[in-house]
Amino acid sequence: MLNLVYNPQGPSLPPPQDALEADYKRVLGERYGIVFNRLYTLANMPIQRFGAILTSHGEFDRYLDLLQHAHLDANLDHVMCRTLVSVDWQGYVYDCDFNQMLDLPLGHGGHERARLSDLLEAEIEGQPIRVAGHCYGCTAGQGSSCGGALKEAAE
Ligand code: SF4
DSSP states (O other): OOEEEEOOSSSSOOOOHHHHHHHHHHHHHHHHOOOOSEEEEOOOOSSHHHHHHHHHTTOHHHHHHHHHHTBOGGGGGTOGGGTOOEEOTTSBEESSHHHHHTTOBOOBTTBSSOBHHHHTTOOOTTOOOOOOGGGHHHHBTTOOBTTBOHHHHHO
């Protein structure tokens, strides 16, 4: 199994995943004999290194506007934080790895920061997910997750 990941070089949304996958399969196959299974398109999150690049180019607000205006409610059903959590090396739990990078931990049962051990006996299904502006990176356009476009992941 070989899956490739694509994300845009600059402050734009990724192109449609299926069409891009077909193009990559054709070109990599014809030119280099490379065969792969899936190509996953991921949107760039306006955080950390990419966020700093946007800020240094004066493009942060414009990119966030782009993500917000491309938001689709339908993607909310499939964002990865609904089914996965991230755990750091100390055992602290986050709704996703982006929240982990931003140090936005999952709170639970009076703990500001829950550890995995705090959750072993807990029922966290239905608990609120910690969201912020960067979440538009998951819900814009075709949607984005570690499994690629949300629309296609859902189908
Ligand atoms: S960035 Fe926001 S929407 Fe995306 S997975 Fe994390 S919490 Fe969910």
